[in-house]
Every structure is written in C-alpha cells, then in structure tokens.
Amino acid sequence: MGDCLDLLLGVVLLTSPALGISSCFFDGWTALYLSCNLTQVPQVPNTTKSLLLSFNSIRTVTTASFPFLEQLQLLELGTQFTPLTIYREAFRNLPNLRILDLGGSRIDFLHPDAFQGLPHLAELRLFFCGLSDAVLKDGYFRNLASLTHLDLSKNQIQSLYLHPSFRELNSLKSIDLSLNKIPIVCEHELKPLQGKTLSFLSLADNHLYSKVSVDWRKCLNPFRNMVLETLDVSGNGWGVDVTRNFSNAINGSQIFSLVLTHHIMGPSFGFSNLKDPDQHTFAGLARSSMIQLDISHGYIFSLNFQVFETLQELKVLNLAYNKINSISRNAFYGLDNLQVLNISHNLLGELYNYDFDGLHKVAYIDLQKNHIGIIQDRTFKFLRKLNTLDLRDNALKTIYFLPSIPNIFLGGNKLVTLPDIPLTANFIQLSENRLENLNDLYFLLQVPHLQILILNQNRFSFCHQNHAPSENPSLEKLFLEENMLQLAWEAGSCWDVFKGLSHLQLLYLNKNYLNFLPPGVFHHLTALRGLSLKDNRLTVLYPGDLPANLEILDISGNQLLSPDPDLFASLSAMDITHNKFICECELSAFIHWLNQTNITIYGSPADMYCMYPNSLAGVSLHSISTEGCEEEEVLDSLKFSLFVLVTVTLTLFLVVILMVTKFRGFCFIYYKKAQSLLFKDPIKGRESDMYKYDAYLCFSSKDFEWVQNALLKHLDVQYSSQNRFNLCFEERDFMPGENHIANIQDAVWSSRKIVCLVSRHFLRDGWCLEAFSYAQSRCLADLSGALIMVVVGSLSQFHLMKHRSIRGFVQKRQYLRWPEDLQDVDWFLNKLSQCILKKEKKRKKDSTIQLQSVTTIS
Known part of the structure; x- marks a missing residue:
C-alpha cells in the first residue's frame, strides 16, 4: 500500500508543474513542500499521511522537528541543498512511518540511534548520502523489525563488515550496495546474513575483486548459507579468470538469477588479449540451482564448446550486446531446460544447422540486430518447443529456413519476395522489408492459423495475380501502413485482396497514397470494427465504400471536401481532422x-x-454558420409546373448523357463497328511511304509486360492479323550485338512516328531518355510532329519538368495521358492510331502543334 501511494505521489509531482499546481500546499492527506526554501521541518496537521520536503535547505532533524504524526506513512527529506544533521531518535514521533527517503542529501552527522522508534519502517532510502562503512558496522539499523528494502547505493562504503544486528532483520529482502567502493567481500563480513533469503542483492559497479588480489582459501564463500533470488555483480570489470574464481568460490550457494552485465570477458573483434568464456568459467555454479544468467554488454566473440554445460537448470540466458561472431558445435550442450535465449545485438553473420543443438525446450530465441544474411535450412527445424523467433534488423533475403511456429519477427531485413513454402503461424511481422508484389500478400493471407500480420513500410505497388482470394477464417489484425497500394489499385488489379477475410477486425492502410477506394474492396470484411485510412489522398467517400459494421474510423490527414x-x-468513434x-x-x-x-x-x-x-x-x-443554405419553400403553382417540365426534360437529357458516359466504352465499340460497315478501312487503302515502321515504341524494359498487354496486342500486326500497324520496339527489332545508340537512331529515322511511353521506370532509364532526345532532334530536323509522348501512371507535371529534355517538350507541345478508367482504353487506342496515321504537312518554324491532349474521363 505504501509503495502504491509513493508511486501515485511521484506521478503527481511530475505532472504538477504542467498543471500549474503550487509546490507548497496541504490537502488534508498530503503535505507537499518541494523547493519552498524551508530551513526546518514545517508544522503539519496530525492527519498527514505523506510529507514531502525535498529540494529545501533543512539542516537538522531532531525529535522536536516533528509533532506526533500517527498517520504519517511517507517522509521524503532527500536532496537538501545544505548538509543534513540527524540526531538521536529523530523520527520517534512517526511511529507508523513506512517509507523514509533521505536519498541525495549529504549527511554530515547521523546518530547511531537516529532510526530507533520506527517499528513499521519497510523501506529506507540512503543513496548518495556520503555515508561510510560505519553505517553498516555500527548498528544503525537495530530494531527495524519491518525493514524490507535498504538502499545504500552511491555512497563511500569500502567494507561490508556487517553489525550483528543484521541477523535480527528478519523482514529484510533487498539490499542495494551498488556504486560504492567495495574491493572485496568475504564470508566473515556477511555472516549476519547467513540463513536469510534475499530477493535482491546488488554489488554492482564497485570494482569488486577486479583491482585486488584475492586469496579465496581465506576469503571463502561470501554467500554461504544464503538464498539469493537475484545477485547483481555487474560493472565490476570481471574477465574470465575473476568470473571463474568467483563461481568456484560460491559453489553450492543458491543463486537463482545472476546478473553479470558490463563485463570484460572476451577479446571482442580483432583482438586476442582477453579470453572468451570456456567450460570452466561457470563450472562452479553447477549446484546453485541457477535459473537466469545475464552476461550481456561485454566482448564475447565466440561461444566455445560446452561453455554452459553445468547450468542444467538454467531457463533464461541473456548474451545480448556482446561481439559474438561464431557459435561452436555443442556450445549450448547441457542447457536441457533453457526456454529463453537472447543473442541480439551481436555480430553473427551466418547460422548453421548445429548452432542450437541441445536446446530441446527453448521457446524464445532473440537474434535481432545482428548481421545475419544466411541461415541453413535445418537450423531451427528440430527445436520442437520453439514458440517465438525474432530475426528483426538483419540482412536476410529469403525465408526458406523458417519453421512452422506461432510467432515470427522478420522486420528490417532485405526480403524482396517470399517463396511459396509450407508455413503455419499465429503472428508474422515483416515490416521494413522490400516486398513489392501483392502476390506475397496473397500468399501470407493463406497461412493457416494466422491472426496478426504486420507489413508496414514495405513497397507493395503492383500485382501479378497468381493467387486466388484468400479464405482466411483466423486473421484478426492486418497492418499495411506506408506502402503504395494506390499504384496497384489504379492499374485495376488486386481489388479482391481482402476478399475472404471474414474475421478481420482491424485494418490499417495509413500512408498508401490512396486517392480512391476500389468499389467493394471492403465488402467482404463483415467483422471489421476498426479501419485506419489516415494520411492518404482521398477526396471523396462514396456510399458502400465503408464496411457496414464499422465502429471506429480514422480518416484524418486526407483531402475530403x-x-x-x-x-x-454505424460508427461509435472517428477521427476526421x-x-x-x-x-x-x-x-x-x-x-x-x-x-x-x-x-x-x-x-x-x-x-x-x-x-x-x-x-x-x-x-x-x-x-461556421449554415444560415442561408436552406432550400426555398414550396413554389407557386405556375412556377411549380414550369419547374416540373424543365426538370423532366433535363432529367431525360441527363439520363441519356449519363448512359452514354457510363457505357462510353461500349458506345465507342459500336460506333467503330458501324463506321467499318459504312466506310472503307483507311488502312487497307493507304499509300506506302518511305518509312520501314509505322511507329517506334520507346519504353522501359520494366514496363514490357504492361506494354505488351495494353498496346502491342491491340496495334501490332505481328501479334494479330487484325491489327493495323507495323511497330518497332527494342525487345524484338533491335539488332543484337549492334551499338545501342545506332539501334535507337535507326528506329527513330525508320519510323513514321515515335511513341514514347513515359512512366516512372522510363524517367529512371537512361536509354529511354536518350531515345527521347533523338526523337526531338528528328522533329527539329524535319520540322514535323513525329514525336508522340504518352504519360503512363500517376506522374505529375512536377515529375515531368524535372528532366530537361522532357521539360522542353511539355512546355511547347501537348501530350497524351493513358486513361485511368479501363473503358476509355479503346477510345484512347483509336486516338493514338489517328496520331500515328496522321501525315504531317510541311510547316513553317512557327507552326502550331497539331497533337491534342487526351484527358481521362472520370
């Protein structure tokens, strides 16, 4: 109860300046006098339970300093700005005090009987008070029968010779002696603690045993007949020899958790002057019933043969923040009960099939933040109890090695694609990789028993749909933040990616550049309760865009008008800021x-x-006021009749327009069929000319599959006899082995028109930009409009203007843009065909551009 009260008061103290609360007040239970320039203890009512007097200049504390405060449980006198003198039985009038905090105050004089009369004191904080050995050997803590926690860290203690009265402290569980100057601890010094069980004993950062020569035959076991739940000897500068001697000396003492962080064991990388631990280093701990060993933050380079073989009861082993680069065969031999292994933040580059042999019960392996690039296929195969594998922030490019386990962390690697392997998992984290193809998402959505899938900060942007929609009855949470789904969806693909996720409850699509939602994309998410579309580019939401049972929606940071x-x-909460x-x-x-x-x-x-x-x-x-925006009242009969007549006429006209607009693709097809029946095909009758090709298609090789499906199959005669044009493109018509520049020049001057398909890949392709320049040169040479520029994808004017050659073109000429709506494709192809067939008239230098821009019909 006292600890909870102290914590609550700490929160109040931290927040009170922000709340504007005075630091000197009394509310009936708490007397708060922080930084009030006090030089003596103030008088407070006898109802006070907490008295906080830190950051003042109180010099002395005597019996008369306090009235009789029977209900006081917490007293803070720490961090006084002047030296503190505490006299005999100074706190006698506080019989029910539970916590006494003097930490951070320099104590010039402390009477040996200063703490007498405190039968219920449970926690005594004396850290950083300038205390010497006398506080331990002169019986300062006599009669403190309820004392549980004693904090003597950051003092000037050089010897641990304990007064016999420590034997009477039967409630004592925790002693913190870290950051003192204790060079050695032997059996006779801690004799009053024998027979006790301590939950925590810290001797950290004392240079213990590291700067003196120890005769262990005389010093003996300092923890004889004790049970220590946690022993902290970190930061003492222990190498392999000191660790081995210490382990041998405490042989038989029950120490369940040994913390030995910030050691100097191991040669680190590139040195050999210090040794790695071997099978003798921890041999003395064989009978200590040790469950947890923490030897993180050191310089261990290699895990040697059977280095932990004597620690057969060990369940948790922490080797993080060392320099481990190799794991010898049978390094973990003997750890038959190990459940948690942490080797994160090391220098491992490869993992072999034998690395984890002997870990029959290991459930959690943490390997994050190494440099692992290669893992053999059977490295984790025989770890039957493995539950969680953390391989975040490594350099993995494949996952063939993955076992079927519940929890997999693979974020921050270099995965470009995922192999189609048998996989079973409840939780998969693949954030911050390089996945681009939504086929990998379809694959992951088919993993049996998957409940949570995290794919934030990848590059999902296109889809070659080889997978059927996933019927996943277990997936509950899907995170797809900071990807590029807009690029895939605007191409009309993967609109069914969420189909079959009937149990999905939470979906994150933040920062995906979305400017529209595909119709029905969330239609099958009948269990979805939370949806985040934050930080996209949505301008409008249509009826049916949102799931019917949605409860929480975050659509902030968009462009809704x-x-x-x-x-x-259906919502209960939303963010639309x-x-x-x-x-x-x-x-x-x-x-x-x-x-x-x-x-x-x-x-x-x-x-x-x-x-x-x-x-x-x-x-x-x-x-904002909405006055003046209401509709007018009922019109009079004459105006109403006129209104009805106009409305009906206009409605019929609009219906016709809408039908034509909605089905403009079909209308165009029927128009072309009628035209072909009534008029002779101009292609069949056109005269031959000097050009080898009707048009040279210039595009990036990365766009070939799209170009083939979108253009070549509908225009090129070699793809279909029904097509009309003899087209030239690099993959088919360039002469192998000939200079690439020569091929480009030949294609440009041998074709009636040059069609440049400008995409994001085009702007990154040097050869494409070179071909564009040659095409411009031809236009200048023969004063013609032979160059036709088609912009593909969501390229803005800004992206086009960044390239000098293209900037000059778009500033003077108009260009075509590939339509976003699929039903406009036939019309676009017809328009492009007309541009290719159009013969250029001889014109003067100041002739105007004949090519008209093609805009997309929304």
Missing part, C-alpha cells in the same frame, strides 16, 4: 451533423477547419 454524414451512421473542407453550402449537412452527433470525435475542434474559400481558411467547422 464535403463528406456525407450518412456514411458514418486535418482534411481540406470546402466551407460552402454543400458542407452544411456535415456541419449540422458534426454539431449534434453522439459519435466520439477524436482530435481538437481546431483541427477541423476550412481550406476554401480564402475568407474562411483556417476557421474551425464548429464556428
């Missing part, structure tokens, strides 16, 4: 809903503001 409040009917609202009458329904909804709206009202018009930019939506 006038959201429809009916879309949010930092969008680009247009504060006109179209937004009035949303503003009205926002002011009256019972849905929990996250974020500050100031974060929902107008972006347009300029007069309202930055104004909170909660401050």
Whole structure:
C-alpha cells in the first residue's frame, strides 16, 4: 500500500508543474513542500499521511522537528541543498512511518540511534548520502523489525563488515550496495546474513575483486548459507579468470538469477588479449540451482564448446550486446531446460544447422540486430518447443529456413519476395522489408492459423495475380501502413485482396497514397470494427465504400471536401481532422451533423477547419454558420409546373448523357463497328511511304509486360492479323550485338512516328531518355510532329519538368495521358492510331502543334 501511494505521489509531482499546481500546499492527506526554501521541518496537521520536503535547505532533524504524526506513512527529506544533521531518535514521533527517503542529501552527522522508534519502517532510502562503512558496522539499523528494502547505493562504503544486528532483520529482502567502493567481500563480513533469503542483492559497479588480489582459501564463500533470488555483480570489470574464481568460490550457494552485465570477458573483434568464456568459467555454479544468467554488454566473440554445460537448470540466458561472431558445435550442450535465449545485438553473420543443438525446450530465441544474411535450412527445424523467433534488423533475403511456429519477427531485413513454402503461424511481422508484389500478400493471407500480420513500410505497388482470394477464417489484425497500394489499385488489379477475410477486425492502410477506394474492396470484411485510412489522398467517400459494421474510423490527414454524414451512421468513434473542407453550402449537412452527433470525435475542434474559400481558411467547422443554405419553400403553382417540365426534360437529357458516359466504352465499340460497315478501312487503302515502321515504341524494359498487354496486342500486326500497324520496339527489332545508340537512331529515322511511353521506370532509364532526345532532334530536323509522348501512371507535371529534355517538350507541345478508367482504353487506342496515321504537312518554324491532349474521363 505504501509503495502504491509513493508511486501515485511521484506521478503527481511530475505532472504538477504542467498543471500549474503550487509546490507548497496541504490537502488534508498530503503535505507537499518541494523547493519552498524551508530551513526546518514545517508544522503539519496530525492527519498527514505523506510529507514531502525535498529540494529545501533543512539542516537538522531532531525529535522536536516533528509533532506526533500517527498517520504519517511517507517522509521524503532527500536532496537538501545544505548538509543534513540527524540526531538521536529523530523520527520517534512517526511511529507508523513506512517509507523514509533521505536519498541525495549529504549527511554530515547521523546518530547511531537516529532510526530507533520506527517499528513499521519497510523501506529506507540512503543513496548518495556520503555515508561510510560505519553505517553498516555500527548498528544503525537495530530494531527495524519491518525493514524490507535498504538502499545504500552511491555512497563511500569500502567494507561490508556487517553489525550483528543484521541477523535480527528478519523482514529484510533487498539490499542495494551498488556504486560504492567495495574491493572485496568475504564470508566473515556477511555472516549476519547467513540463513536469510534475499530477493535482491546488488554489488554492482564497485570494482569488486577486479583491482585486488584475492586469496579465496581465506576469503571463502561470501554467500554461504544464503538464498539469493537475484545477485547483481555487474560493472565490476570481471574477465574470465575473476568470473571463474568467483563461481568456484560460491559453489553450492543458491543463486537463482545472476546478473553479470558490463563485463570484460572476451577479446571482442580483432583482438586476442582477453579470453572468451570456456567450460570452466561457470563450472562452479553447477549446484546453485541457477535459473537466469545475464552476461550481456561485454566482448564475447565466440561461444566455445560446452561453455554452459553445468547450468542444467538454467531457463533464461541473456548474451545480448556482446561481439559474438561464431557459435561452436555443442556450445549450448547441457542447457536441457533453457526456454529463453537472447543473442541480439551481436555480430553473427551466418547460422548453421548445429548452432542450437541441445536446446530441446527453448521457446524464445532473440537474434535481432545482428548481421545475419544466411541461415541453413535445418537450423531451427528440430527445436520442437520453439514458440517465438525474432530475426528483426538483419540482412536476410529469403525465408526458406523458417519453421512452422506461432510467432515470427522478420522486420528490417532485405526480403524482396517470399517463396511459396509450407508455413503455419499465429503472428508474422515483416515490416521494413522490400516486398513489392501483392502476390506475397496473397500468399501470407493463406497461412493457416494466422491472426496478426504486420507489413508496414514495405513497397507493395503492383500485382501479378497468381493467387486466388484468400479464405482466411483466423486473421484478426492486418497492418499495411506506408506502402503504395494506390499504384496497384489504379492499374485495376488486386481489388479482391481482402476478399475472404471474414474475421478481420482491424485494418490499417495509413500512408498508401490512396486517392480512391476500389468499389467493394471492403465488402467482404463483415467483422471489421476498426479501419485506419489516415494520411492518404482521398477526396471523396462514396456510399458502400465503408464496411457496414464499422465502429471506429480514422480518416484524418486526407483531402475530403464535403463528406456525407450518412456514411458514418454505424460508427461509435472517428477521427476526421486535418482534411481540406470546402466551407460552402454543400458542407452544411456535415456541419449540422458534426454539431449534434453522439459519435466520439477524436482530435481538437481546431483541427477541423476550412481550406476554401480564402475568407474562411483556417476557421474551425464548429464556428461556421449554415444560415442561408436552406432550400426555398414550396413554389407557386405556375412556377411549380414550369419547374416540373424543365426538370423532366433535363432529367431525360441527363439520363441519356449519363448512359452514354457510363457505357462510353461500349458506345465507342459500336460506333467503330458501324463506321467499318459504312466506310472503307483507311488502312487497307493507304499509300506506302518511305518509312520501314509505322511507329517506334520507346519504353522501359520494366514496363514490357504492361506494354505488351495494353498496346502491342491491340496495334501490332505481328501479334494479330487484325491489327493495323507495323511497330518497332527494342525487345524484338533491335539488332543484337549492334551499338545501342545506332539501334535507337535507326528506329527513330525508320519510323513514321515515335511513341514514347513515359512512366516512372522510363524517367529512371537512361536509354529511354536518350531515345527521347533523338526523337526531338528528328522533329527539329524535319520540322514535323513525329514525336508522340504518352504519360503512363500517376506522374505529375512536377515529375515531368524535372528532366530537361522532357521539360522542353511539355512546355511547347501537348501530350497524351493513358486513361485511368479501363473503358476509355479503346477510345484512347483509336486516338493514338489517328496520331500515328496522321501525315504531317510541311510547316513553317512557327507552326502550331497539331497533337491534342487526351484527358481521362472520370
């Protein structure tokens, strides 16, 4: 109860400056006098339970300093700005005190009877008080029958000769003697602690045994007849020899957890002056019933043969933050009960089949932040109890070695693709890799029993759909933040990626550059309760875009203009801050809903503001009035009749327009069929000319598959006899072995037109840009419009203007853009065909550009 109260008060102290609360006050239970320039203990009511007096200048504490405070449980006198003098029975009037904190105060004088009269004192903090050996050997802690925790760290203690009164401290469980100056501890010094069980004993950072010569035959076992749940001897500068001698000396003492961090065992990388631990180093701990050994933060380079063979009861072994580069055969021999192995933050580069032999019960292996690039196939195969494998932040490029285990961490590696291997897991973490193809996502969604899948910060951007939609009845949480799903979805592929995830409850799609949601993409997510679309580029949400049973939605940081409040009917909470609202009458329904909804709206009202018009930019939506936006009342009969007539006429006209627009692709096909029946095909009758090819298609080799499906199969005569053009492209028509520049020049001057398919890959391809320059040179030479530029994908004007040759073209000429809507493709191909067939008239230097831009019909 006292510890909880102390923790609560600590939170109050940390937060009170931010809350603007005075540091000198009394509320009936707590007297808070921090930094109040006090020079003596203030008088407080007898109802006080906590008295905090740190950061003052109190010099003396005597019996008269305190009135009789029967209810006081916590007293803090630490960190006084002046030296502190504590006289005999100074705290006698505090009979129920549980915690006494004097830490951080320099104590010039401490009477040996200073702590008498405190029968219920459980925790005494005397850290960093400048105390000497006398505090231990002169009986300062007599009669403290309830004392459990004693903190004497950061003092000037040089000897651990304990006063016989320590034998009477039957409640004592924890002693912290770290950061003193204790060079040696022998059996006779700790004799009063024999027969006791301590949960924690710290002798860390004392240079213990490291700067003196120890005659262990005289010193003997300092922990004889003790039971230590945790012994901390970290930071004492122990090498292999000191560790071995210490282990042999304490042979037989029961130490369940030994903490030996920040040691100097091992030669590190590139040195040989210090030794790695061998099978004799820890041999003396064979009868200590040790369960946990922490030898992290050192310089161990190699795990030698049977180095831990005597620690047969060990369950947790921490080897993190060493320099381990190799694991010898049977290094873990004898660790038959080990369950947790931590070898993170080392220098391992390869793992072999024999590395973990002997770990029959290991359940958790932590190998993160090494340099592992290769793992043999059977390295983890025979670890039957393995439950969790952590290989984050390594250099892995494949996962053939993976066993079927519940939890797999593989984030921060170099995985480009995933092999189709049998895999079973409950949890898979693959963040910060280089996965691009959504086929890998389809594969992972088919892993049996998978419940949580984390794929943040990959590169998912395209899809060659070889997998059927996943029927996964177990997946509950899917994280796909910071990918590029927009590129895949705008190409019309993988719209069914979430189909079959009937038990998915949480989906994160933050930062995927989404400017639209494919129709029905969430239709099958009937169990989805939470959806995050934060930080995308969505401008509108349509009915049916959101799952019907959705409860929590984060759509902040998008570009929503006038959201429809009916879309949010199922929600219980949402975040819609930092969008680009247009504060006109179209937004009035949303503003009205926002002011009256019972849905929990996250974020500050100031974060929902107008972006347009300029007069309202930055104004909170909660401050916008919707007056004047209501519809007019009922019209009179004459006006109503006229209204009905106009409305019906306009509706019929709009229906026709909408039908034509909606099915414009079919309309265009029927138009072309009718044209072919009524008129002779101009291609069949066209005259031959001087050109070898109708057009030279210039594109990046990385776009070949798309170009083949989108253009060549519909235009090139060698792909189909129904096509009309003899096209030239590098993969088929360039002469092998001939200079690439010569091939490009020949293609440019042998073709009637040059069609450059400018994509992101095109802009990164030096040969493509070179071909574009040659095509421009031809246009200048014969004063023609032979160059046709087609922009593919979501390239903005900014991306095009970054390249000098392309910048000159787009500044003076217009270009085509590949349509986003699939039904516009036939129309686009017809337009491109007309551009290729069009013969250029002789023109003057100031002739105008004939090529008209093609815009996408949304």
